[in-house]
Amino acid sequence: MRQQKWAELAEVKRELAARDWFMGTSGNLSIKVSDEPLTFLVTASGKDKRKETAEDFLLVGADGQPAEATHLKPSAETLLHVEIYNKTNAGCVLHVHTVDNNIISEWYGDEGEVIFTNQEMIKAFGLWEEDAAFRIPIIPNFAHIPTLAKAFADHVHEDRGAVLIRNHGVTVWGKDAFEAKKFLEACEFLCQYYVKLLLLKR
Numbered sequence: 001m002r003q004q005k006w007a008e009l010a011e012v013k014r015e016l017a018a019r020d021w022f023m024g025t026s027g028n029l030s031i032k033v034s035d036e037p038l039t040f041l042v043t044a045s046g047k048d049k050r051k052e053t054a055e056d057f058l059l060v061g062a063d064g065q066p067a068e069a070t071h072l073k074p075s076a077e078t079l080l081h082v083e084i085y086n087k088t089n090a091g092c093v094l095h096v097h098t099v100d101n102n103i104i105s106e107w108y109g110d111e112g113e114v115i116f117t118n119q120e121m122i123k124a125f126g127l128w129e130e131d132a133a134f135r136i137p138i139i140p141n142f143a144h145i146p147t148l149a150k151a152f153a154d155h156v157h158e159d160r161g162a163v164l165i166r167n168h169g170v171t172v173w174g175k176d177a178f179e180a181k182k183f184l185e186a187c188e189f190l191c192q193y194y195v196k197l198l199l200l201k202r
């Protein structure tokens with residue numbers, strides 16, 4: 001199971017790396033391995049996530065601490081992943097920093113949310129109606145991770161979702177790696193589209 005989950009997460013990591021979504025060691029990823037007790041594989045902190053090594057991930061428990069002896073440190077943002085796995089049935093969490101998700105988070109930051117409408121891509125989130133709107137909450141980028149995790153947790157209610165952290169990045173989650181990656185790509189598409197549209201409208 002664990003090896004299979006490792007391979008799944010490694011493949012997602014490879015694909016996101018190919019998109020150049022891990023600039024400057026940013027980004028963290030995780031995948032659930034077991035439910036009782038809760039364990040998940042999470043990226044080791046501070047690594048260049050474009051590189052593929054045998055030390056890319058480590059197993060952590062429900063408190064975000066290593067579940068077995070290791071010299072590796074779990075991602076600095078593991079507590080956000082913990083909130084998702086503890087509150088939902090999500091199976092995979094992806095976090096990336098891109099220029100476009102940062103710009104959107106800053107542009108709409110004071111409103112606390114960005115609402116995407118009239119865009120085919122929102123169907124990726126299961127919204128099929130013509131007048132549907134997809135809302136992504138935007139939270140402040142608290143440096144104190146437990147405070148950030150608490151603000152983040154206020155927006156974690158469903159097995160799938162996305163939250164923008166202002167001038168930091170986006171965290172998305174889904175029932176499995178396929179769904180989480182689909183949501184992340186859709187989010188990035190929408191952010192890129194809105195940035196270009198905002199520029200053209202000026």
Ligand SMILES: CSC[C@@H](O)[C@@H](O)C(=O)COP(=O)(O)O
Nearest residue numbers: 024025026027028045046075076
């Ligand atoms: C330049 S990366 C900044 C980090 O603090 C963080 O935001 C991040 O996404 C990566 O941290 P990590 O601890 O490697 O998971």
Ligand SMILES: [Zn+2]
Nearest residue numbers: 026027077169
């Ligand atoms: Zn980050």
